[in-house]
Amino acid sequence: xxxxxxxxxxxSFKEILVEVERPTxxxxxxxxxxxxxxxxxxxNAGSQTKPKKRPDKxxxxxxxxxxxxxxKNLQQQTRNTTSTQMTNIGLYVSNMTDKLITPGKYxxxxxxxxRRLEAVIVIQKYFRRWHAINLVQNLKExxxxxxxxxxxxxxxxxxxxxxxxxxxxxKKLNPKTxxxxxxxxxxxxxxxQEETERINRTLTGAGRKAALCALLEEEAxxxxxxxxxxxxxxxxxxxxxxxxxxxxxxxxxxWRAFDGKITEMDTQNSLRGxxxxxxxxxxxxxxxxxxxxxxxxxxxxxxxxxxxCKLTQEIVALIDREIDLMSREVKECNLEGLRKRIxxxxxxxxxxxxxxxxxxxxxxxxxxxxxxxxxxYFCHSCEKYLASTEFLISANTRTIGRCRSCYRLDNxxxxxxxxxxxxxILEDLRKSEVDYQDDSKIVFLVQLPDMQYLIESIWNxxxxxxxxxxxxxxxxxxxxxxxxxxxxxxxLLTKEEADAHLKLCDLQKTYEAPFIYRxxxxxxxxxxxxxxxxxMSSFLHRSDNQSDANSYKT
Numbered sequence: 001x002x003x004x005x006x007x008x009x010x011x012s013f014k015e016i017l018v019e020v021e022r023p024t025x026x027x028x029x030x031x032x033x034x035x036x037x038x039x040x041x042x043x044n045a046g047s048q049t050k051p052k053k054r055p056d057k058x059x060x061x062x063x064x065x066x067x068x069x070x071x072k073n074l075q076q077q078t079r080n081t082t083s084t085q086m087t088n089i090g091l092y093v094s095n096m097t098d099k100l101i102t103p104g105k106y107x108x109x110x111x112x113x114x115r116r117l118e119a120v121i122v123i124q125k126y127f128r129r130w131h132a133i134n135l136v137q138n139l140k141e142x143x144x145x146x147x148x149x150x151x152x153x154x155x156x157x158x159x160x161x162x163x164x165x166x167x168x169x170x171k172k173l174n175p176k177t178x179x180x181x182x183x184x185x186x187x188x189x190x191x192x193q194e195e196t197e198r199i200n201r202t203l204t205g206a207g208r209k210a211a212l213c214a215l216l217e218e219e220a221x222x223x224x225x226x227x228x229x230x231x232x233x234x235x236x237x238x239x240x241x242x243x244x245x246x247x248x249x250x251x252x253x254x255w256r257a258f259d260g261k262i263t264e265m266d267t268q269n270s271l272r273g274x275x276x277x278x279x280x281x282x283x284x285x286x287x288x289x290x291x292x293x294x295x296x297x298x299x300x301x302x303x304x305x306x307x308x309c310k311l312t313q314e315i316v317a318l319i320d321r322e323i324d325l326m327s328r329e330v331k332e333c334n335l336e337g338l339r340k341r342i343x344x345x346x347x348x349x350x351x352x353x354x355x356x357x358x359x360x361x362x363x364x365x366x367x368x369x370x371x372x373x374x375x376x377y378f379c380h381s382c383e384k385y386l387a388s389t390e391f392l393i394s395a396n397t398r399t400i401g402r403c404r405s406c407y408r409l410d411n412x413x414x415x416x417x418x419x420x421x422x423x424x425i426l427e428d429l430r431k432s433e434v435d436y437q438d439d440s441k442i443v444f445l446v447q448l449p450d451m452q453y454l455i456e457s458i459w460n461x462x463x464x465x466x467x468x469x470x471x472x473x474x475x476x477x478x479x480x481x482x483x484x485x486x487x488x489x490x491x492l493l494t495k496e497e498a499d500a501h502l503k504l505c506d507l508q509k510t511y512e513a514p515f516i517y518r519x520x521x522x523x524x525x526x527x528x529x530x531x532x533x534x535x536m537s538s539f540l541h542r543s544d545n546q547s548d549a550n551s552y553k554t
Contacts, residue, residue, distance in 0.1 A: 164472050168420075175226075176233050178408065179420050184226055185411075186418035192219055242347065246280060249273035249350070249358045269358040276350050279303060283343055290326055297323055300346065307355055315345045381406035392447065419448050421471040426451045429476045433485050440484040450487075453529070458522050459492040464515075468494050477502060479519065487526035491519060 032043040087093050107115075171180040172187065192215070199211045250273040252264045266274075282296040301319045304312040322338050353360040375388045381402040390403045402410070411417055426448065433440040446454075455461055455471075462469045477498045478484075479491045493501055504510050511519075 161472060175229055176237065179423070181226065181230055181233075181412070182408075182418045183420055185416040188219070188222055188226070189416035245362065246273070246277045246350065248362055249356065250277045269356075272356060273358040275303070276356060280343070280346060280350065283339070283346065294323060294326065300342075304346070304349060304355075311345065311349055311352070315342065315349065318342050318345065379403040379406060381410075392449065417452075419452065422448060422452045422455060425455065425471065425474065425476055429485065432475075432477065436484075438484060442484065442486045446487070450530070454487055454490075454526060455492065458487075458526050458529075463493050463497060464491050464519065465493060465497050479523070480507065487530045488523040490523075490526075 032041060034041045168183065171177075172183055175181050175184055195215050196212070199208055199215065203211050250270060252266045252270050254262055254264050257263055279296070279300055283300060285296075288296075297319045301316055304315050318338060318341060322335060322342065325335060325338070350356050351359055351363065353363075376385050377388060377391060377400045378385050379391070379402060382405065384403070386403050390405075391400055392402075392404050392407050401407075426446070430443055433443045455474075455476075461471065463474060468474065473494045474492055475495055475498050476485075476490050476492055479489050481502055483489055491501065507516065
């Protein structure tokens with residue numbers, strides 16, 4: 001409601017109330033005009049009036065379409081018009097093909113449903129028989145597949161074991177590396193102990209002493225034979241090491257691009273390394289004609305003549321001497337010493353950074369004398385200054401002791417222990433920890449003597465579940481897979497047991513309390529032993545805090 005004032009006289013006004021209704025619908029445009037300057041629309045009087053409603057007659061009305069029936073005309077005709085024909089006067093219809101239909105026995109709805117139920121039962125019976133046959137057949141097939149898979153796995157394990165034994169036998173038969181000679185000395189010690197025990201058990205007095213002397217002589221012969229094999233292997237390994245070293249000098253620069261592709265670039269230093277590598281291969285080649293040998297020597301001569309020093313002068317003099325001797329028809333066997341000397345001096349030439357800049361980053365002995373004071377220690381056994389990587393440090397080490405070579409020599413002379421199996425277990429453990437991708441660090445702090453102590457003294461070289469003592473089948477895994485591996489969070493099992501153990505979710509429900517108590521006691525022993533390592537003290541405190549928190553939550 002809005003109030004308005006209306007002038008009724010010259011000096012009088014009257015206020016009246018004007019009722020304005022707001023429409024609830026969109027008002028149609030029924031004519032009017034719009035102010036061009038202001039944009040205001042003005043409608044005619046007809047658009048301001050509410051539309052007139054139809055009077056309510058009290059009768060429900062419908063539209064025309066709902067009252068009209070849709071009709072459709074179709075023609076109907078039987079398919080066979082002759083079937084409606086019958087015999088009549090003047091018309092004969094044969095009845096030879098007619099059928100006589102007699103009504104059957106009438107049955108009620110209850111009987112009908114009973115017959116249907118019986119038919120359903122028969123269908124269910126045959127279906128269940130068919131389903132049972134298929135189920136049994138599937139179970140048989142699954143059993144056959146499982147048995148075949150188990151047989152295949154057993155055969156695979158047998159083959160792997162035979163392959164390991166074959167490789168170990170091959171290592172002992174043709175020793176090449178230090179691990180191979182470790183196995184040889186270990187077997188020699190086992191044989192000596194067995195023979196000593198047999199002699200002490202069966203002989204006494206002078207016969208025993210004679211047998212022990214004969215055993216000592218035989219042992220000395222075997223040690224001498226192993227030493228000869230070691231000399232041959234050292235020469236072969238030395239030549240392989242030299243070629244590997246020269247190949248590294250000739251390698252181009254490599255880097256990975258943003259798309260994952262490897263890009264290689266030959267630098268001036270790498271090209272120089274390739275040139276020297278080709279020359280070294282050429283002068284080491286045997287049984288080549290004299291003219292080719294002369295060409296190789298001349299190439300070497302002009303290469304080393306680029307730098308004037310005492311070493312290059314000696315190489316040039318030896319090259320001239322060999323060319324002169326070949327011109328005098330000297331036998332090849334008499335030139336072997338001279339050629340070895342040329343190869344040795346040329347290798348020394350290659351290892352000089354002034355002549356081969358690529359070799360500067362590959363030398364073990366740094367060129368800067370000031371770097372020798374960093375990370376170099378004195379071995380009191382061989383009395384040599386060696387890098388820190390040449391020393392074997394165990395958990396209970398307080399000072400720098402003997403180097404690796406002295407430790408290996410002492411092992412060959414006294415204990416003759418083989419660390420090959422422990423090395424395999426440690427390598428498998430490190431690979432499995434890398435696969436977890438949880439930044440495990442402790443496993444890389446553990447060294448080979450620590451792993452040997454852990455397996456022999458704490459776990460007694462046998463599986464915690466089956467007591468299997470074959471080290472080739474044993475692996476170390478996490479006791480609790482939610483935490484990183486450590487000597488106090490590990491268990492020694494076979495490969496099958498380890499796979500089953502890592503699938504467990506709750507160890508407390510799976511294993512019995514006495515078994516868990518025994519494992520925890522071994523963890524305490526390992527923790528007391530490895531607490532001597534300063535680098536592991538932080539991990540020990542962290543694990544203790546974590547275990548306390550878990551026990552508090554429990």
